[in-house]
Each structure stands twice: as structure tokens, then as C-alpha cells.
Amino acid sequence: MEITVTEQLSRTVVVAPKERLDAFSAPQMRERLEALLAEGVTQFVIDLSQTPFLDSAGMAVLVSLLKRARQAGGDVKLVKPASEAVQRILLLTRFDKVFDMLDSVPAN
């Protein structure tokens, strides 16, 4: 039988904000992500597991990244925050429908 086998190497960048992601720190996070997009990264995992606080300015950075990554043929997945309070806000704002939610950073 004819079976063709081809390989794809893909690079995923895991970005983990470990402090408040709010209106004050969002520009720093945005800058960091812009640099990665400029490098050609299109597959992102944003690891929110250790993010203690996330406001709408922080969420805006995630949505903006999602749009740009998808435009470039990639995607953004979120690792669930450990904080239940943050988790509930992601449900309230339906971010769990917009992003693929992961329980933990995928092993490789």
C-alpha cells in the first residue's frame, strides 16, 4: 500500500506570567508577546496557573494575541489558573469558550 509519511517540527512557546496581569503590567506582557510574534512564533501556551490576578486589560492582551496568532495560522491555549476566583472570571467572560483550556502545560 502507498503510505506517505512526512514530518513537521513545530515550536510552541509557553509564557507564564507569575504576578498580577493587570492594566499596569499588561503593556510589558504585550511587548514580550509582540517580540515573539515578530520572531515568527505562532503557537502559544499562556500558562496562567501561577497568575494571581487578571483584569480586563490583561484579558485584552490575551485576545489580541489570539487574533494575531490565528491570522498567522497558529493558536493560543491557556493553562487554567490555580486560583478558583480567576477561573470563575474566565467562565463569566466566556474566555473558556474562546480559548482552548488546558489543565497543565503539555509535556512537550
Place this chain on the structure above:
Amino acid sequence: MEITVTEQLSRTVVVAPKERLDAFSAPQMRERLEALLAEGVTQFVIDLSQTPFLDSAGMAVLVSLLKRARQAGGDVKLVKPASEAVQRILLLTRFDKVFDMLDSVPAN
């Protein structure tokens, strides 16, 4: 703000059977996939777009691969068959619920 950035390189293997995947050819396909699993591949895309026929023996090879890839922390996605008849069988057997279905091979 403390933001950690880590990178993951991952290897996806795209396997495209271009002839009937049936009880006769399934063992060949299985052997090919076993070799890839043995090499450590865990992310698979099985491109069924050019597979003209798929019986339950062919499907069994896909399910077996899925189980083993998931055990190893990976996954198997299927690219939709071009043949509408084959597509309908995948719906009937609910394979579209068990596997992530892609419209085409992802561009890297």
C-alpha cells in the same frame, strides 16, 4: 513583572494512506505506525483525504494508535476524507467525536 518564557519543539508526523485501508492492508499500516511509536513519535496526523476506502479493520488501526499515542502523552488527529461516503461512515461510527477532525493538513 516576572514572566517566564520557555520553548517546546514538537514533532508531528503526518501519515497519508493513499489506497484502500482495509483488512488486507491494515497490518502494513499498523506496522508503519508501530515503527513511528517505537521511535518516540506521539503526535500524529492521519491524512485520510486521499484514502478511498476504510473498513472496520482500518478504523481499528486508528483507534489503537489513538490509545497508544495518548498513553504517551500525545494525540492523533484525522484529516477528513475527500470521499463523502467515507466521511459519512466516520460520522456513523462517531469517529468524528473520538478524534479531532481537521479539514486539511495543518501548515506546520
Place this chain on the structure above:
Amino acid sequence: MTTATGKPLQIVIPATLEALRQVSAKIEDYIAQIDGVEEPEIVTYNIVLAVQELCTNIVKHGYAGESGKIAVDLELAEAPLRLIISVRDNAPHIFDKAGWAAPNLDEPKEHGLGIWLIQQLMDEVDYQPAPGNNRWRLVKQIPQRA
């Protein structure tokens, strides 16, 4: 409406997985002769798949490694137009109809889809078991373009 033109056809093959491809090809050719079939690709595919599943079982479970033959008869009946497929084998094992249970499709399974697929794809499935003389009869209506 059109009339069917197919004459009855008998296919006899050795009971090997490889030889089943001849059965598929002949069924395709047989249905291709019928005029006015609606969605011919789908109808043909479904019949070919059902017969493939049936004959695979005969090779794997009926003859179970022994050599033998499988005879497949195709015949058209009218009003409504339908394809009647008879399959005979001389395999030592029989299919235990009473012990069969439908698969749970919610969990991905590697086995047990074959008989279920045949039932889904055919309008009638009849089985007359007898060690050394098993007979299956499958009937499928052939939808006609208006």
C-alpha cells in the same frame, strides 16, 4: 424511472483478505450498470463496505486461518428496486447471533464494529448458520432519482 439492466452475478473467491478486493470491484461494476441511481457513490460505497465486513469476518472468524472459498451472489429485484446479496461459505465456525451485542460507540473500540455496520448499512440482514454451510442474505434498496 428507469429499469434495472443487471443480470444475476456470481463471484467465487478464495477466502483470503486480499481476494476480497475482487468482490468490492465486482460489486462496484455491477451497481454502475444500474440506471438512475440516486447518490450512486454513497449507495455503492455502503454496499461494498457491508459485504467487505461480512467477508472479512468469514475469513478471520469463520475459516480462521483455514483455506476455503466464499461465494457472493448479486441479484436485482424490482418494485422497489433492490440489490440482494447472498454470501455462502463452508467455514467450520458459525457466527453466534444470540451472543452478539451492539457496540458502545461512546468509547473508541478496536473490535466489534463489523456486524453493527452491516446492520446499519443494509435494509435486511438474514443469517442461516450451519458449520460448513453458512448462508447470509443482505438486501439493500437502491434509491432511484425521481
Place this chain on the structure above:
Amino acid sequence: MTTATGKPLQIVIPATLEALRQVSAKIEDYIAQIDGVEEPEIVTYNIVLAVQELCTNIVKHGYAGESGKIAVDLELAEAPLRLIISVRDNAPHIFDKAGWAAPNLDEPKEHGLGIWLIQQLMDEVDYQPAPGNNRWRLVKQIPQRA
């Protein structure tokens, strides 16, 4: 049932995004003094987030780059126990309540979640606009463990 022990508290900060972190910290401390709060992490988080959204808007849209101050008053009221948060600013711009519309959450948006979140998270939201003297009043019931 327990009684609330908090005295009223006033926080005054410069209208900068960085200084808002002091507001969050002080609200956390204030709520931590209250005995018997049910699901304290969730309640505290939701109040801190609502005030954060409100003050961010004052910095970004109210003062819009100009310097100024924001005053946040916290006060407890009883029966049922609730936290009353008053926020005052002297910003030149006012929030146009009439022109506001709820966001469509089915499409991911980069803007327009702030006011909506405040409404979702608080029990009462009252706004008295006046250029140079805007006043907000937020009320949130503090659920008590049985």
C-alpha cells in the same frame, strides 16, 4: 453569625495604573478583618476586580493622561452585611452611561469588558457624573457562613 469589625477606611492614591495596586492590597486587608465570610477568596477577588476595573477606567478615560487623584472609601453596613465602596475623582471626563451597551461575549473582544464586569460582580452600581467631581458607589453583600 459574627459581627463585622471593620471601621470605615479611606484610601487616596495618585491616578496612575501602578498606584491601583495599593487599592487592591488595602481592600484585601479590609475584607480579611471581617469574620465568618463565606468563600472569602472569591468574594475578595470579585470586589478587588470590580474596583480595579473602575479605577483603571478613571485613570485611562477620566484623567486620560492628566495627573490627579482617586479617593476610595470602604465602609461596612449591617443586615445584611455589605461592603459599600465609594470612589471619587476630579477627572475632566465623565462616563457616558446612556451611550453604553453590553458586550457580545460570543466574539472575543479587546475592549468593553470593564463596566460589564463591574455590573456582574457588584450588587449595586450607582454613578453620579460631574466633570471634575465624579462619584461612584458600589455595594456588595458579604455572604456569611451559617
